[in-house]
Amino acid sequence: MDKNCFYLTEAIVNSEVIIVSLGQGAGVESKFKDLGLSKGMRVKVINAQKQGPCLISLGSSKLVIGYGMASKVIVKKYE
Amino acid sequence: MSKDLRPITVALVGNPNSGKTTVFNQLTGDNQKVGNYPGVTVESKQAFVDYKGYRIKFIDLPGIYGLSASSEDEVISRKFILEQNPDLIVNVIDFSNLQRNLYLTAQLLELDTPLILNFNMADLAKNKVFVSDKNRLSQLLNSPIVFTTATKRKGIQQILEEVINVYHQKDSYKSMVIDYGIELETVISNLESVLKMDKSFQDAKNIRWLAIKILESDQRIISKIKNTSVYPELDQILSGISSMFSKTYSENLAYLVSDKRHQFVDNICKETITTDFQHTHSLSDKVDSVLLNRLFGLPVFMLIIWLMFKFTFTFSSPMVRAIEILQDSLIGLIGQVMAQGSIIYSLLVDGIIAGVGSVIVFVPIIFMLFIFMACLEYSDYMARAVFVMDRFMHKVGLHGKSFIPIILGFGCNVPAIMAARTIDNKKDRLVTILMNPFISCGARLPVYVLFIGAFFSENIAGNVLFSLYLIGFLVSLFIARILSKYLLKNEITSFAMELPSYKIPELGQVLTYAWHQSLAYLKKAGTVIFAGCIIIWALSNFPLQNHREKLSINGSSRAEVEVNNIENTYAGKLGKIIAPVFKPLGFDDWKISVSLMGGVFAKEIIIGTLGTLNAEISVQNPNESLSDKLKLMKKDNGKLLFSPLVAYSFLIFVLLYMPCLATIAVINKETGSWVWTCFSIFSSFTIAWIISFIIYQGGIFLGFR
Numbered sequence: 001m002d003k004n005c006f007y008l009t010e011a012i013v014n015s016e017v018i019i020v021s022l023g024q025g026a027g028v029e030s031k032f033k034d035l036g037l038s039k040g041m042r043v044k045v046i047n048a049q050k051q052g053p054c055l056i057s058l059g060s061s062k063l064v065i066g067y068g069m070a071s072k073v074i075v076k077k078y079e
Numbered sequence: 080m081s082k083d084l085r086p087i088t089v090a091l092v093g094n095p096n097s098g099k100t101t102v103f104n105q106l107t108g109d110n111q112k113v114g115n116y117p118g119v120t121v122e123s124k125q126a127f128v129d130y131k132g133y134r135i136k137f138i139d140l141p142g143i144y145g146l147s148a149s150s151e152d153e154v155i156s157r158k159f160i161l162e163q164n165p166d167l168i169v170n171v172i173d174f175s176n177l178q179r180n181l182y183l184t185a186q187l188l189e190l191d192t193p194l195i196l197n198f199n200m201a202d203l204a205k206n207k208v209f210v211s212d213k214n215r216l217s218q219l220l221n222s223p224i225v226f227t228t229a230t231k232r233k234g235i236q237q238i239l240e241e242v243i244n245v246y247h248q249k250d251s252y253k254s255m256v257i258d259y260g261i262e263l264e265t266v267i268s269n270l271e272s273v274l275k276m277d278k279s280f281q282d283a284k285n286i287r288w289l290a291i292k293i294l295e296s297d298q299r300i301i302s303k304i305k306n307t308s309v310y311p312e313l314d315q316i317l318s319g320i321s322s323m324f325s326k327t328y329s330e331n332l333a334y335l336v337s338d339k340r341h342q343f344v345d346n347i348c349k350e351t352i353t354t355d356f357q358h359t360h361s362l363s364d365k366v367d368s369v370l371l372n373r374l375f376g377l378p379v380f381m382l383i384i385w386l387m388f389k390f391t392f393t394f395s396s397p398m399v400r401a402i403e404i405l406q407d408s409l410i411g412l413i414g415q416v417m418a419q420g421s422i423i424y425s426l427l428v429d430g431i432i433a434g435v436g437s438v439i440v441f442v443p444i445i446f447m448l449f450i451f452m453a454c455l456e457y458s459d460y461m462a463r464a465v466f467v468m469d470r471f472m473h474k475v476g477l478h479g480k481s482f483i484p485i486i487l488g489f490g491c492n493v494p495a496i497m498a499a500r501t502i503d504n505k506k507d508r509l510v511t512i513l514m515n516p517f518i519s520c521g522a523r524l525p526v527y528v529l530f531i532g533a534f535f536s537e538n539i540a541g542n543v544l545f546s547l548y549l550i551g552f553l554v555s556l557f558i559a560r561i562l563s564k565y566l567l568k569n570e571i572t573s574f575a576m577e578l579p580s581y582k583i584p585e586l587g588q589v590l591t592y593a594w595h596q597s598l599a600y601l602k603k604a605g606t607v608i609f610a611g612c613i614i615i616w617a618l619s620n621f622p623l624q625n626h627r628e629k630l631s632i633n634g635s636s637r638a639e640v641e642v643n644n645i646e647n648t649y650a651g652k653l654g655k656i657i658a659p660v661f662k663p664l665g666f667d668d669w670k671i672s673v674s675l676m677g678g679v680f681a682k683e684i685i686i687g688t689l690g691t692l693n694a695e696i697s698v699q700n701p702n703e704s705l706s707d708k709l710k711l712m713k714k715d716n717g718k719l720l721f722s723p724l725v726a727y728s729f730l731i732f733v734l735l736y737m738p739c740l741a742t743i744a745v746i747n748k749e750t751g752s753w754v755w756t757c758f759s760i761f762s763s764f765t766i767a768w769i770i771s772f773i774i775y776q777g778g779i780f781l782g783f784r
Contacts, residue, residue: 030295033337034145035575036179046364047371052470053479055371057364060207060354061176061577064466066478068573 001074008054008065008073011045016078018042023072035063042078084134087246090159092187093171094180095142096579098199101229102171103139106238121152121500123159130239133246138165141500145337146186147297151500151508157299160190167193167245169238174226175204177352181344184220188255191285193248194222195241202228209353216351221255230585254285259339266320267291270313277309293317295333363580367463376467383460387451388548389541391444392528398443399528403704406436426616429694434612437690437705438604438683441525445600448521449593452490457584457592461486465576475556476563480574481511485555488518489548490596492742496749503574506567510559512749513759516738517555517766519548521600522682526733529686533706534726543727551734554766603681611677611684616691618650618673650692664732664768665725665775668714678733680740685733724783728775735767 005020019041022032032038036058046062047055054070056063065073091099103109107126124139140159141152148157160168170187172180177198187194196217210216217224223241227234245252259267270290274280283289292300293313304310321332370379410428417424455461464486469479480502487495492515499511519527527547531540645651646669654669657676661667674688686705693708703711712720721729737760738746747756 029331029334030145030147030337031149032575033334033341034147034182035577036182037575038338038341046367047466049373049470051473052373053466055367055466055578059178061179062580063575064462064469064479064578065575066469066480066573067473068478069575070573 002076005074005076008045008056008070008075009048009050009052009067011048011054011075013045013048016042016044017075018078019073020076021074023069023074028069028072036061037063084129084132087133087135087167087242088138088163088165089135089242090138090140090163090165090168090192091171092140092156092160092168092183093142093197093199094144094173094176094183094577096577097142097171097173097176097180098229099142099171100139102169102197102199102227102235102238103137105229105232105235107137121155121497123155128239131243133243135239135242137169143183145183147295147333148299150503155500160187160192165192166249167195167242169195169197169242170222171197171199174198174201175207177204177208178344178348178354181220181348182341185257185340185344188221189257189285189288189291191252191254191288193245193252194220195238195245196220196222196224197238198224198226199229201226202231202233207355209355210351211353212351216347219347219351254288256287257340257343259291259336262324263294263335263339266294266316269316270294273309273312273316274304276312277307279307280309291336295336296331366581370460370463371466377471380464380467383455384548385541385545387448387455388544391447391451391524392531392541392544395443395447395528396532399440402440402443406432406440409436422620425620425694426613429620429691430613430616431609433690433694433705434616434687435604435609437529437686438525438608439601440705441528441683441686442597442600444524444528445521446593446597448524449490449596450589453589453592454584457582457588459579459581462576462578466578475560477507477510477559478573480576481507481559484511484515485518485552488515488520490521492516492518492520492738493745496742496745499749506563509750509755510562510567512746513562513755514555514559516742516746516759516763517551517558517735519551519734520682521596522603522739523734525683526678526685527730529706530709530721530726530730533709534721534723547730547734550731550770554735554770558762558766604683607681608683608687611680612687612691615650615673615677615684615688618653619645619648619692621648645692660768661732663776664728664771666720666729666732668712668720670712671720671729675733675736678739679737682733682739722783724775724778728771728778731774732767732771735763735770737763737767 002020008017011017019037019039022029022037022039029038037043037056041058043056043058045054046057047053048070049067051067053067054065054073056065091103093099103124103126107128109124109126121141123141126137128135128137138159140156143153143156146157146160148154159165168187168190170184172184184194184196213224223245225234225237225241227238229235258264267287267290270293271286274283274286274289280286280289289300289304293304294317296317304313317332324332324335369375410432413424413427413432417427461483465479465482467479468482472478472481481499483501484495484498487498495518496512496515499508499515502508502511527544531543535543646655650673651669653676654672657672658667658669661672670689670692673692674685677684677688689709690705693705693712709721710719714720743756743760746759747753750756
């Protein structure tokens with residue numbers, strides 16, 4: 001993993017991040033895509049917990065990402 | 080059905096939370112439950128509307144984000160859309176989330192079924208989403224657009240008009256061709272030409288769609304073509320392309336296909352839509368920063384649930400008493416027009432009023448409980464609970480989404496167990512189903528209220544009630560932990576779901592919801608519980624010879640003789656056989672045993688049975704309520720049966736001992752396994768016995784009596 005990248009669960013609350021990778025697993029990426037979330041997208045982290053779920057906002061909607069998934073999503077800081 | 084009406088079948092399809100069920104209810108005048116979290120609609124529901132010479136059948140399908148279904152409820156929607164061939168689809172779209180909702184639309188556009196786009200919740204999005212050119216948008220999406228605000232019935236009529244319009248042009252409808260770019264398009268046409276070589280596909284209407292699905296490695300489509308003559312060749316093409324594309328793009332094919340589809344939507348949105356979301360979530364976000372806080376989230380949730388039960392209890396008590404008084408005067412009235420010793424009098428007073436009546440008394444409690452539940456649901460706090468509980472649920476091998484069936488279980492375990500369909504993973508779903516019967520449902524509440532009212536002081540009543548719910552919840556977590564650790568070992572999967580913004584619940588909506596739940600409770604009282612009480616009354620009055628003896632005795636000694644006789648009836652004999660099982664738990668009384676047997680049919684029958692079987696106490700104390708009668712119940716040795724400790728041990732047993740018949744049936748249906756159904760029955764009985772034992776014996780050890 002690039003040193004500028006980190007897991008979504010480690011993101012600072014209220015910061016904006018760019019999705020680098022959505023994690024492996026068949027269908028996981030497509031599922032995220034159907035929910036409106038894809039690589040390269042800029043999202044705001046509303047709530048993130050080290051060992052818990054994350055809440056992100058993208059445009060008009062807010063998504064809860066369960067801990068299991070959030071701990072596999074890799075992001076980098078938006079600058 | 081009238082012969083002249085021509086049938087049209089219309090499927091309502093859309094993302095979760097887009098308001099499909101509200102649109103469905105408004106279109107059809109039906110009253111399906113509406114909710115703001117996934118899982119409220121887990122089955123397809125249908126209703127008919129007669130309009131302009133047509134009989135339109137509307138089908139409300141579970142919400143989906145795409146056509147590649149993974150959970151059981153999504154499979155129901157996908158199957159219906161692809162296999163039942165509806166005449167047309169109304170795609171219900173949350174207008175404030177237009178772009179995201181259109182990703183599903185893009186997939187629907189590629190089908191052969193004509194589409195009507197229903198931009199719903201238009202009022203809510205008024206200042207947030209702007210369509211610059213509706214006609215252009217409609218043209219780009221190859222479908223008519225209808226704006227609605229379904230909660231206020233705005234635009235509903237127009238949907239019906241469009242259904243007729245589109246139906247008339249159905250034969251000339253051509254599905255949309257989305258451009259997947261030159262590389263993918265070459266592959267698609269290759270796959271198409273191979274497919275055409277097989278006879279079974281030559282007549283297929285939409286061979287392009289099939290080719291795209293194969294490219295997306297849609298497992299259900301692939302399993303269908305596996306046995307055809309062309310499969311080996313298709314497979315060869317696919318593996319060739321996969322390796323070629325992965326070198327260039329480092330992505331899988333399915334991702335590339337969906338990426339192109341999203342580009343198609345994004346381009347359309349760029350051309351016709353502008354959005355302003357700057358301040359949309361500001362207040363909601365502030366509230367969430369407290370309610371979803373890592374430290375406060377869970378305590379706040381517990382506090383809200385505690386308040387819910389406390390207020391349910393406090394607010395409904397006066398109404399319960401009022402109904403009790405009404406019933407007493409009804410008994411008085413019957414006594415005036417009928418001979419007190421007759422068997423009809425006994426059936427009416429001891430059987431029906433004492434039985435069904437003692438259940439009806441609790442309607443206000445059910446009403447209050449569901450008022451609070453509706454407020455929590457319609458304010459969209461319930462969806463937050465999923466977030467708050469995710470971390471916690473991971474500790475028992477599940478994730479936050481499994482918490483939705485738990486919340487629904489506070490109302491009734493049957494829809495709760497069905498809601499487990501939204502969980503993707505089969506093992507997770509099974510664990511979620513099996514843990515649910517321990518969640519205390521609304522039917523158990525009247526039993527608690529009756530006993531708590533009788534044996535605990537008013538200032539601790541709310542806490543005692545809350546403790547029962549908490550114990551039920553903890554036991555259900557314990558079961559989940561055991562199952563997922565030892566019997567259904569599984570890697571923890573996860574979920575992603577949308578979080579709706581907070582709303583102020585509409586009073587009408589809340590009252591309607593509580594009203595319908597209360598009606599359902601009354602209906603149950605008039606059917607299952609009515610039948611149960613008559614059976615119990617019959618069992619406790621026959622063999623009839625006892626009854627004749629009763630009639631021959633009059634005056635003050637009647638009651639005593641009756642007590643002796645009732646023990647010789649079928650109910651008495653049956654109860655006495657079972658009663659010893661409950662001796663270590665403190666309630667080894669035959670009446671209690673009979674009531675617990677009745678409770679398997681429906682938990683409220685426990686009260687009905689106690690009402691019927693204790694009717695004889697009313698001869699001594701004619702104006703006592705059932706809760707006062709419980710205080711007078713005696714053991715064989717003449718000592719009082721119930722102390723607060725025994726009552727609590729009994730309530731714990733009622734909470735846990737067995738799923739009711741309807742729940743057993745739904746467990747069997749949803750798991751498709753008698754083994755797991757029996758597991759649920761036996762494990763719950765064993766756990767109930769053990770915990771009641773610990774409480775009763777522990778209580779005695781600590782000096783309670």
